[in-house]
Amino acid sequence: SQTIHQWPATLVQPVGSPLSLECTVEGTSNPNLYWYRQAAGRGLQLLFYSVGIGQISSEVPQNLSASRPQDRQFILSSKKLLLSDSGFYLCAWSPDRVIGGYTFGSGTRLTVV
Amino acid sequence: RKEVEQDPGPFNVPEGATVAFNCTYSNSASQSFFWYRQDCRKEPKLLMSVYSSGNEDGRFTAQLNRASQYISLLIRDSKLSDSATYLCVVANQAGTALIFGKGTTLSVSS
Numbered sequence: 001s002q003t004i005h006q007w008p009a010t011l012v013q014p015v016g017s018p019l020s021l022e023c024t025v026e027g028t029s030n031p032n033l034y035w036y037r038q039a040a041g042r043g044l045q046l047l048f049y050s051v052g053i054g055q056i057s058s059e060v061p062q063n064l065s066a067s068r069p070q071d072r073q074f075i076l077s078s079k080k081l082l083l084s085d086s087g088f089y090l091c092a093w094s095p096d097r098v099i100g101g102y103t104f105g106s107g108t109r110l111t112v113v
Numbered sequence: 114r115k116e117v118e119q120d121p122g123p124f125n126v127p128e129g130a131t132v133a134f135n136c137t138y139s140n141s142a143s144q145s146f147f148w149y150r151q152d153c154r155k156e157p158k159l160l161m162s163v164y165s166s167g168n169e170d171g172r173f174t175a176q177l178n179r180a181s182q183y184i185s186l187l188i189r190d191s192k193l194s195d196s197a198t199y200l201c202v203v204a205n206q207a208g209t210a211l212i213f214g215k216g217t218t219l220s221v222s223s
Contacts, residue, residue: 034211043213046210049210097208103159104157106155
């Protein structure tokens with residue numbers, strides 16, 4: 001069966017510090033991978049999605065970037081965090097198209113101080 | 114018009130009540146629809162897909178009206194454990210990503 005791992009669960013970072021969040025999927029190949037952010041009191045915002053190694057689509061321009069160095073690995077990064085980057089970051093995967101919906105990782109709660 | 118719009122609630126109902134959530138979406142070309150459930154400080158989890166013919170899973174019934182671009186979720190015989198936020202979800206036109214509503218909060222009390 002497929003599983004998705006996301007870490008760390010909680011992170012407190014100072015403004016201006018870098019960020020790296022990692023997500024890996026097991027039990028499937030060539031998944032579609034996604035990064036979402038849920039800010040306090042707001043809905044899920046799609047940040048990036050990837051349909052293959054090295055293929056990244058950015059949905060919202062901001063100081064975040066994503067990379068997919070391996071088929072089942074998706075990384076979210078920032079060179080310098082802003083206060084507004086605080087939120088609940090969720091990685092998700094789906095088969096080729098989203099006909100069956102996504103499965104989410106357990107998320108990383110990021111607080112920028 | 115927002116891409117996916119839901120009444121945020123909260124809906125406060127007693128155990129055993131029937132409650133209905135509604136959702137509208139803006140992109141008439143969307144092909145896939147879902148309801149997700151999100152517990153406090155947890156990741157969203159797929160509750161059920163939504164089909165034009167309507168579908169039922171135990172106490173939960175989902176309906177889709179493509180002409181009106183309207184999706185609904187009916188929960189019968191509410192349980193305390195149904196307390197959560199329910200997210201209406203629509204696939205984008207290309208079918209490559211999901212667009213989430215902000216969610217409707219349900220609180221079931223004894």
